[in-house]
Amino acid sequence: MEIDFLIIGQGLAGSALGYRLIQQGKKVVLLDQPDKNQSSQVAAGLFNPVTGRKMVKTWKGEVLFPEIAPFYQELEEVTGRKFLTLQPIYRPFLSIEEQNEWMGHSSDPEIQPFLKKIEVESQQHRLKDPFGGVMLQESGWLDVPTLLEGMASFFGERLRQEEFKEEELIEEGDYWSYAGWKVQAIVYCNGLGALHSRFFSFLPFAPVKGEILEVKQDFNPPYIVNRGVFRVPLSNGNFRVGSTYSWHDLEEGPTETAQKDLLNKLMEVVPVPVEEVVAHRVGIRPATKDRKPFLGKHPLQKNVYIFNGFGAKGVSLVPYFSACMQDFLLEDRPLPAEVSISRYFTYI
Numbered sequence: 290m291e292i293d294f295l296i297i298g299q300g301l302a303g304s305a306l307g308y309r310l311i312q313q314g315k316k317v318v319l320l321d322q323p324d325k326n327q328s329s330q331v332a333a334g335l336f337n338p339v340t341g342r343k344m345v346k347t348w349k350g351e352v353l354f355p356e357i358a359p360f361y362q363e364l365e366e367v368t369g370r371k372f373l374t375l376q377p378i379y380r381p382f383l384s385i386e387e388q389n390e391w392m393g394h395s396s397d398p399e400i401q402p403f404l405k406k407i408e409v410e411s412q413q414h415r416l417k418d419p420f421g422g423v424m425l426q427e428s429g430w431l432d433v434p435t436l437l438e439g440m441a442s443f444f445g446e447r448l449r450q451e452e453f454k455e456e457e458l459i460e461e462g463d464y465w466s467y468a469g470w471k472v473q474a475i476v477y478c479n480g481l482g483a484l485h486s487r488f489f490s491f492l493p494f495a496p497v498k499g500e501i502l503e504v505k506q507d508f509n510p511p512y513i514v515n516r517g518v519f520r521v522p523l524s525n526g527n528f529r530v531g532s533t534y535s536w537h538d539l540e541e542g543p544t545e546t547a548q549k550d551l552l553n554k555l556m557e558v559v560p561v562p563v564e565e566v567v568a569h570r571v572g573i574r575p576a577t578k579d580r581k582p583f584l585g586k587h588p589l590q591k592n593v594y595i596f597n598g599f600g601a602k603g604v605s606l607v608p609y610f611s612a613c614m615q616d617f618l619l620e621d622r623p624l625p626a627e628v629s630i631s632r633y634f635t636y637i
């Protein structure tokens with residue numbers, strides 16, 4: 290069998306790129322081993338246009354955010370599933386000074402498209418927001434596991450639930466031979482699995498462990514609350530609360546410390562008793578040292594590519610950058626310099 294693209298990994302990255310290449314008429318096979326670390330299965334799926342302690346526009350927000358809803362809605366149509374929720378994010382102010390600062394921000398043309406409203410009074414007695422807060426728009430969350438399930442059905446026989454073994458890859462002139470297939474090109478969308486690749490282990494990944502809870506709590510506003518932790522209303526009536534960031538103990542599973550930390554932070558913003566912690570999950574984000582994704586072609590090996598390094602923001606980054614990657618693969622259009630792996634070619 291001849292294949293145009295062998296994609297390693299069916300997380301968010303592999304699913305999006307695989308879909309785009311198939312739409313362009315390419316013959317694609319995806320290999321995925323679900324029991325490996327899958328950041329996508331754990332992700333809260335939040336997309337938030339204004340982030341960080343200093344609340345600045347998300348890096349490249351002006352190009353990333355217009356792509357989010359159209360892309361995931363297209364996937365919803367193709368799969369017949371619902372996984373995108375557009376929902377405002379409410380961020381309570383901690384002080385009157387912060388409220389004033391945001392009043393000033395409201396005329397900033399970079400922030401304005403994402404600003405729904407500034408509230409100067411508390412919105413709800415069950416929220417700790419005595420100074421009001423800012424309501425952001427163009428935000429929401431993606432039910433990533435449902436998307437992956439839907440995309441797995443869409444891929445059908447093109448998706449194999451099996452481990453890719455790099456040592457079984459054989460170079461045969463212009464193409465690669467793998468498992469009896471004649472493969473024109475390979476794309477590594479395997480998250481942190483790329484750390485063990487002879488082609489891409491030179492890239493400076495910086496894995497970040499994240500823990501996340503699903504809780505029952507009697508307070509259901511029509512928005513996501515985000516202050517210290519985020520609290521996302523789920524369709525089953527529960528709430529997702531997360532996430533922690535840890536660069537240590539990557540091998541360790543769920544920890545009591547993280548659970549306590551998340552619940553304490555939740556109480557700081559929504560002081561309503563938690564009736565039950567329904568789930569506690571852990572994943573390792575495929576983050577990078579400079580916090581920018583890794584896209585491109587191996588400098589020495591023919592037809593070996595990577596589409597990876599989406600860190601804590603895969604949901605926002607993947608729609609736009611999968612389109613860039615498609616153009617790079619099919620039309621040889623240059624990649625944006627900030628994400629091209631050529632920035633690390635001196636590391637080889």
Ligand SMILES: Cc1cc2nc3c(=O)[nH]c(=O)nc-3n(C[C@H](O)[C@H](O)[C@H](O)COP(=O)(O)OP(=O)(O)OC[C@H]3O[C@@H](n4cnc5c(N)ncnc54)[C@H](O)[C@@H]3O)c2cc1C
Nearest residue numbers: 298300301302322328329334335453480482499572603604
């Ligand atoms: C706790 C937590 C919360 C998060 N919250 C958010 C959030 O709110 N918003 C957001 O945008 N992002 C969030 N993220 C980050 C998000 O999960 C990632 O950005 C994104 O899912 C990365 O997708 P990926 O496809 O690149 O990697 P992955 O999801 O890790 O997928 C890689 C795939 O490759 C497969 N694989 C690896 N090696 C092999 C092999 N040898 N053979 C076959 N298959 C292989 C794995 O099984 C896996 O399926 C969160 C992450 C965590 C851990």
